[in-house]
Amino acid sequence: MNHWIILPLLLPLITGALLLVSARGPLRFQRALSLLGTGALLLVAVYLFALANDDAIGVYLVSDWPGPFGIVMVLDRLSALLLLLTAVLALGALLYAFQGTDRQGPVFHALFQFQLLGINGAFLTGDLFNLFVFFEILLIASYGLLLHGGGKLKTRAGLHYVVLNLTGSSLFLIAIGILYGVTGTLNMADLGRVAATLSPEDVPLAAAGAMLLLVVFALKAAILPLHFWLPHAYGETTAPVAALFAIMTKVGVYAIIRMFTLFSHDGGPLTGLVEPWLLAAALLTLAAGTFGAMASLDLRRKIAYLVMVSIGTLLLAVSLGTQAGLTGSFFYLVHSTLVTGAFFLIADLIAKGRQQGAMITEGVRPAGSAPLGVLYLLAAIAAVGLPPLSGLVGKVLILMAAQQTPWLGLIWTALLVSGLLILVSLARAGSYLFWRGPVSTSDHAPSWPLLTPAILLLSTSPLLVLFGGPMTEFAAATAAQMLDTSAYIEAVLGQTPISPRIPLEAP
């Protein structure tokens, strides 16, 4: 039992608690503490990533209670990859927040750390009810972060977001109740094991519970028709928060992949339950995201729709249900999270340099338009999936994975047409923002500390291409590990506690 596995939870928890205590203290101290916590989290994530790189699945028994009775934390390749991704994205968002966003309210840094706690917990936990708890931690922190800075538009977007997610939480509990009632367990590995051996009369009820889970995760991932909150929430909130939220929708996708690969364990009766639904939902999400992005007159709103497009693309790959599909989806997940995160920061820099803000109308060119223009161009290339940046690799992997399916024509058309339309839309927005109107006379050109976080996040895109070989191999190994549910179940249920148990004796 490796105690490092619990550190991605403890670090943000302790840092967040300390920050809460010092919320009235000097901002310099809070920034240092927050940076220290996030930096340490990155180091821990790198270590865990290296740890997960051999095929062993790390299992941590909380309070030394063996699964399926106690809560388990599970570190496999996918969890480790997502932990690392979260830490990198968080560092970029945090560095940007230092440039003034964190001054707009008293507890930004504490909320930021609790947000990381919730996200890391959701990636690590191996227990369905514990996943609910971490979802709630992640949500309550996100409510606070979303409203950070105040303003009418944020309040309205926040209200919708909170009400929708509270309803989602109720559905999650109902799904948990159904699954517990049928299977008698909530440990994910044990759920997979029991799902494979369900008696025929229990199958419809278990399927209903599983589909209800899909609805909950789809709400988190903003899959059509549960996406209406996303453009408002992401479009109105502050830039570093929107950048961090780029990973939040991916939490929903992660939960879908995790739960439904386990439900398909050993070809049980729930195998193939969601794939047809996912394919249809993915195509519709992709289309809605593309049209939304084209119709948006606000750059931040446009990028929020790009988040939806990336979710649609991801789900297309997941719905294939093959190892190749999952490989493509993992590569694309890493790429799209970092690039949309960087894109939100760039849009904020552009908005700060113009009187018109992020509105895509003819107006003053943003101050310092040369570095901003280059960054915008690179982010757009990466987001659309043009060579030479990483979007291309992700999309090619997904397109190639789709070759084996009967839906080849549909998937290729959807992905390629969507890419073309977004290219047109982003090119049009870019020419409005950077080529029309007089140059801004204000000397508020973004300074290097402002540009660095965006450059940091965006530089991962060429890195993903340079190290495309190892990265693709890792994604392929991750996909293989996800599909090998027997190994997961054995690892989780086979983990023995350190201390010997006192056997129960009937009186």
Added chain:
Amino acid sequence: MELLLASIIGLLVACGLYLILRSRTFSVVLGLVLLGYATNLFLFASGRLATNQPALIGEGPPFADPLPQALVLTAIVIGFAMIAFVVVLALRARGELGSEHVDGLDREADQ
């Protein structure tokens, strides 16, 4: 007893959903509360209903399942905190948007 509990849960969900779909934040909050109650009752019932049974293992075979009781306790605490938050948010929205409509600002902004 199963029939009674099931009908109560159904009634609560129906009322809750109806209220959530209303356009004023006050009704929506009440709807969320009712839906939360229904969810908690449902979660409790997932361990099967047993009357006058201790939630202990080792006292003989008929015992109440202790796990849903623990789950529902957690769910109540979380749900309570969330409702408190949404009440505060609804009040703030009423103050900032100047209307109790869930879309508050929209109509004035659109015109």
